[in-house]
Amino acid sequence: MGYREVYEGWKADPEGFWMQQAEAIDWVKPPTKALFAENAPIYEWFADAEVNTCWNAVDRHVEAGNGDRVAIIYDSPITGRQAKITYAELQDRTARLAGALATKGVVKGDRVIIYMPMVPEALVAMLAVTRIGAIHSVVFGGFAANELATRIDDATPKAIIAGSCGIEPGRVVPYKPLLDGAIDLARHKPDFCVIFQRPEAEASLIAGRDFDWNAVQEGVAPAPCVPVKGNDPVYVLYTSGTTGQPKGVVRPTAGHLVALNWTMKNIYNIDAGDVFWAASDVGWVVGHSYICYAPLIAGATTLVFEGKPVGTPDAGTFWRVISEHGVKALFTAPTAFRAIKRVDPKGEFLAKYDLGCMDILFLAGERADPDTIHWAQDMLKKPVIDHWWQTETGWTIAGNPMGIEHLPVKIGSPTVAMPGYDVQILDEAGKPLPAGELGAIAVKLPLPPGTLPTLWNAESRYLKSYLSTFPGYYETGDAGYMDEDGYLYIMARTDDVINVAGHRLSTGGMEEVLAGHPDVAECAVIGVSDPLKGQLPLGLLCLTSGVDRPHDQIVAECVKLVRDKIGPVAAFKLALVVDRLPKTRSGKILRATMVAIADGKPWKMPATIDDPAILDEIAAALKTLGYPA
Ligand code: COA
Ligand code: AMP
Numbered sequence: 018m019g020y021r022e023v024y025e026g027w028k029a030d031p032e033g034f035w036m037q038q039a040e041a042i043d044w045v046k047p048p049t050k051a052l053f054a055e056n057a058p059i060y061e062w063f064a065d066a067e068v069n070t071c072w073n074a075v076d077r078h079v080e081a082g083n084g085d086r087v088a089i090i091y092d093s094p095i096t097g098r099q100a101k102i103t104y105a106e107l108q109d110r111t112a113r114l115a116g117a118l119a120t121k122g123v124v125k126g127d128r129v130i131i132y133m134p135m136v137p138e139a140l141v142a143m144l145a146v147t148r149i150g151a152i153h154s155v156v157f158g159g160f161a162a163n164e165l166a167t168r169i170d171d172a173t174p175k176a177i178i179a180g181s182c183g184i185e186p187g188r189v190v191p192y193k194p195l196l197d198g199a200i201d202l203a204r205h206k207p208d209f210c211v212i213f214q215r216p217e218a219e220a221s222l223i224a225g226r227d228f229d230w231n232a233v234q235e236g237v238a239p240a241p242c243v244p245v246k247g248n249d250p251v252y253v254l255y256t257s258g259t260t261g262q263p264k265g266v267v268r269p270t271a272g273h274l275v276a277l278n279w280t281m282k283n284i285y286n287i288d289a290g291d292v293f294w295a296a297s298d299v300g301w302v303v304g305h306s307y308i309c310y311a312p313l314i315a316g317a318t319t320l321v322f323e324g325k326p327v328g329t330p331d332a333g334t335f336w337r338v339i340s341e342h343g344v345k346a347l348f349t350a351p352t353a354f355r356a357i358k359r360v361d362p363k364g365e366f367l368a369k370y371d372l373g374c375m376d377i378l379f380l381a382g383e384r385a386d387p388d389t390i391h392w393a394q395d396m397l398k399k400p401v402i403d404h405w406w407q408t409e410t411g412w413t414i415a416g417n418p419m420g421i422e423h424l425p426v427k428i429g430s431p432t433v434a435m436p437g438y439d440v441q442i443l444d445e446a447g448k449p450l451p452a453g454e455l456g457a458i459a460v461k462l463p464l465p466p467g468t469l470p471t472l473w474n475a476e477s478r479y480l481k482s483y484l485s486t487f488p489g490y491y492e493t494g495d496a497g498y499m500d501e502d503g504y505l506y507i508m509a510r511t512d513d514v515i516n517v518a519g520h521r522l523s524t525g526g527m528e529e530v531l532a533g534h535p536d537v538a539e540c541a542v543i544g545v546s547d548p549l550k551g552q553l554p555l556g557l558l559c560l561t562s563g564v565d566r567p568h569d570q571i572v573a574e575c576v577k578l579v580r581d582k583i584g585p586v587a588a589f590k591l592a593l594v595v596d597r598l599p600k601t602r603s604g605k606i607l608r609a610t611m612v613a614i615a616d617g618k619p620w621k622m623p624a625t626i627d628d629p630a631i632l633d634e635i636a637a638a639l640k641t642l643g644y645p646a
Contacts, residue, residue, distance in 0.1 A: 019422045020433065023283075027436035034436060035062065035466055038279045039271075043077045044068050045244040048271065052463060053248075058484050059470055060463035063271035066247035071111055071148035073274050074313035076242060078104045078289075081316075086290060088313060090342050091137045093323035094334055095184045096217070102137055104316075107144070112239035114145035114211075114230075118176060119240045121209055121233070125150030128174040128253070130207070131299075132156045132165060132192060134183035135323040138213050138230065139299045140309050142178045147251055147270075150243035151175075154253045154265070157300025158183040158190065159520075159586030162198035164263075168255050169203040171265055171474060178211045178230075182218035185585075186328050193220030247271030253473045254302060256408040257523035258482065259513045261530070265473030266408050268305075273411065274314060276437070276467025277306055280412050281315035284404070284435070285346055285379065286420035289316030292342055292374075296322055296335070296349040301520070302408040303382060307348055311412075320344065326353040333366030340370040347375065350382035350519030351389045355549050358389065364396040377402055377419055382519035383551045384507060387428045405431035405507050407493065408521070409483070410468045414438050414460065414493070415505045430504040437465025442499050447487040452501045457511055459490035513608070515544030515552045517588050524554060524608075527589060530582045531556055536564045536571050541598055541606045545591070545615040545644060555615065555642070556592035557635070568594040595638050601625040611635055617645025 018026075027034040032051040039048060048066035078086065084105030091100040102110070123129060129146045131153050133139040139155070146153040154172045156165050158180075169177070177200075183190040193212065200206060212220050213230040222229065245251075251270040255263035281287045295307035312319035320342060326335055326349075335357065339347060361367070378393055378401045385403040393401045400423065404416030417424050417432040424432055434440040439461035442450045450456045462484070472479040486492045494514065497507045510516075513524045524542040531540045539559040544552035556575060564571075572592045579589035599607040602625050613620035614636050622629055639645075 020418055020424055023418070023421055024434070024436050028439070031437070035275060039063060039275045041278050042068065042271075042274045043073050048247055051466070054463065058462055058480070058489075059476070061248040061269065061470055062466040063247035063275065066271050067244040068247060068271055068274065069148065069150070069242035069244050070251050070270055070274060070310070071115075071144045072242040074310060075104060075108050075111060075144060078316045079108050083289070083316060084108070086316070087318045089137045089140060089319055089321055090292065091321045091323070092338050092342065093135075094329040095186070095324045100137065107141070109239070110141045111144040111148050112241070113234045113237065114141055115148040115240035116237040117211070117233045118145060118151070119149050120237050121176065121228075123149060123151050123175050125243055125245060126249070127151045127176075128154055128172045130154050130156060130165075130169060130172060130174040130177045131179075132158065132177065132196060133180040133213065133299065134158050134192075134215075135298055135321055136180065136213070136215075137321050138180070140319075140321065143252075143299070143305075143309050148242050149240050150245040150249070152250045152252055154255065155300055155305065156255070157298060157586065158192065159300070159584050161581055161584035162195045162202060163582045164584055165195060165199035166202035167261075167263065169199060169207070170205050171255070171263075172253055173205045174207050176209050176211065177207045178213070180213045181215050181220035184217055184323070186325060189217045191218045191220065197223075245270050248470070250473075252305065254305060254408055256302070257514055257521045257526060259523060259525045261523065261526035263523075264478070264482070265475065266302075266469045267471050267473050268411055268467070269470055272466030272468070273310070276412050276465060277311040278314045281311045281317065283418050283420040284413055284416050285348070286377065287312065287315060287317050287346060290318070291345045292318045292320060294320035294322065294338065294342075294344045294347050296326070296347065296353060297382070297519075301382075302411060303348070306411055326356045327360045331366060332357045332361040333369060336367050336370040336372060339372055339375050343374040345374060346377045346379060348379040348381070351380050351385045352383065352518045352550055354380070354389050354393050358392050359549060367396055372397065372399075375399060379404060381406060381413075381431075383516040385431070390428050400426070402426070403431040405495075405505065410464065412467050415440065427500075427504050430500070430506050433503050433505065440499070440505060441490070442497065443487055443490070447490070450498075453498055455496060455498045455508065457487070458493045458495045458497050458505070458507070459487050460493065461490055464491050515554060517544070517552050517554065518550040520586055522554065522587055526583060527554055527556065527579055527587060530579050531558065531575055533582075534571070534575055534578055536560050536566065537575065538562070539598060541608055541611070542589075543608050543612045543615065545612065546646075548646075550588065553591060554587065554589050555644075556589065557598060557611070557638070558592055558594050559596065559598060560594060591642060593638050593642055595635060597628075597631050597634065599631040599635060600627050602627050607632075611639075615639050615644040
């Protein structure tokens with residue numbers, strides 16, 4: 018069967034399609050039906066089933082006689098360490114950590130925050146939490162204490178599992194002071210913390226609250242897998258929205274298992290025993306779905322890579338890892354390839370390695386620009402497959418289903434809608450637009466299994482953010498068009514979210530931080546184009562009247578403030594002081610016009626502008642920073 022038949026088959030009988038995929042999962046109690054629409058527009062999948070995620074990702078492979086198969090390869094060029102963990106070892110490790118958590122009182126439904134670098138123990142922690150039916154919330158290591166505190170208050174975890182440090186090129190990042198700071202800042206306090214000590218920076222533990230990862234597991238009975246209901250959350254993952262308050266995307270257990278298992282073969286063409294490498298971080302959705310869960314559910318080998326595409330130690334690292342470990346498919350963000358191309362445009366490092374094991378490169382997380390795709394195709398001589406998805410969906414909305422059929426690639430398009438997604442381009446009134454016309458990209462409800470049914474603690478925010486603009490549809494927040502062949506083109510976000518090096522960031526969140534500087538009366542943060550990271554945040558600051566301190570001093574303080582409050586991952590390094598911000602007559606800041614000016618793109622004078630002269634002032638100010646580049 019080709020893609021068209023599979024897609025039409027799903028459309029003709031969505032429930033039958035997903036019930037068939039559900040047969041690949043080990044159920045404690047199988048679902049009696051697929052879709053539960055009683056609370057529409059909040060939909061649930063496989064809600065009456067009972068199941069455990071860790072069992073499906075780990076134990077069942079051991080039980081099937083594959084305990085000796087490698088589950089996790091750890092390759093850390095930044096520390097020089099490597100390790101291999103079999104499924105049997107992974108079962109033992111998760112059961113012991115789960116036993117320790119259970120002994121300390123973590124039970125089904127409790128939340129556990131995980132704040133860890135790219136080490137196998139991060140996956141062990143995620144699986145151990147799901148093993149006892151608790152709900153994890155992984156926080157990316159590049160976020161500062163304040164962001165961690167916000168998540169602690171929202172998720173109200175019983176426990177936090179953290180690494181003692183992360184390692185970035187040229188510096189060790191001690192996590193423990195950030196963790197302590199976050200717990201101090203948060204209103205909610207966890208009962209206890211488990212700290213995984215790394216030799217690069219051992220953390221001092223607070224007696225009675227903090228427990229060493231190894232010590233806490235001593236003499237503890239390994240925990241069995243605890244069944245949960247199909248619609249119980251397996252995790253909550255916070256992502257950027259338009260404000261500083263992140264959105265807690267809820268991932269229900271059963272749909273997550275069924276959908277991810279389907280994607281591994283059908284989208285990535287990965288079978289049990291193959292080596293799959295998602296070069297991302299466990300703190301992002303790509304890391305949840307494709308470093309941890311999907312490869313393990315499918316019985317494949319996943320690669321945990323602690324390093325960067327360049328500089329650890331060189332631009333050949335990716336090629337070494339692929340050839341050394343027999344990687345069949347690599348999944349990363351285009352920015353990683355732009356980084357490699359910048360250092361090694363002719364692919365001289367590539368020539369040193371045999372990439373015969375590798376079949377496909379998958380790209381996602383941000384727009385894949387044609388230059389990067391062409392370069393990757395020329396260098397690798399393999400299919401380069403773009404695909405489009407979001408934290409909210411947890412898996413591909415539009416892609417090229419390589420395990421079903423390799424559809425012709427159209428550069429600039431992540432290809433076509435996957436089964437489960439009825440993708441439409443809508444005009445402002447919610448009317449479907451004809452092929453080729455630009456509009457808001459929406460997905461007809463219900464969304465498929467594995468996608469978010471709601472936001473943690475924030476159902477009305479879920480309804481307002483995603484379901485209210487176009488009744489009957491999920492609003493993706495992306496704009497684009499579809500061609501005559503059903504190929505999608507993702508052009509821009511329709512909200513204040515920007516994408517920096519494949520990381521999703523909120524300009525609204527940065528504005529909230531900048532507005533907290535005592536000398537800043539008003540500000541705007543825009544995402545300007547960057548040849549390496551795709552976009553970079555740039556702040557425009559209006560000062561409180563009477564402030565006469567040097568502007569470069571205030572700018573430096575603002576840069577530090579964002580780094581301290583949001584974290585280095587915000588990559589906020591560009592800011593300028595301006596006299597006024599351009600606004601509409603109703604007071605809305607004209608951010609999109611400023612972006613066009615900074616990027617040197619054509620723009621029209623907005624009809625509703627209050628004072629057109631301000632745009633000249635902004636253009637002159639941006640020039641001082643070298644924009645347009
Ligand atoms: N812990 C602490 N700090 C972190 C961090 C972590 N886990 N991850 C990133 N940072 C820091 C970086 O060290 C950097 O700090 P600096 O300002 O002192 O240099 C800052 O956050 C910005 O990080 P980033 O935007 O990633 O820039 P970079 O220069 O470190 O690396 C790339 C650029 C392109 C090499 C890197 O972003 C990359 O490999 N991206 C592609 C893969 C990916 O992770 N995609 C995510 C979703 S699929
Ligand atoms: P995240 O939730 O961090 O995965 O970010 C999701 C957003 O990243 C999407 O809404 C898009 O704006 C962007 N994005 C992800 N993948 C792609 C892609 N293949 N092409 C264009 N944009 C993408």
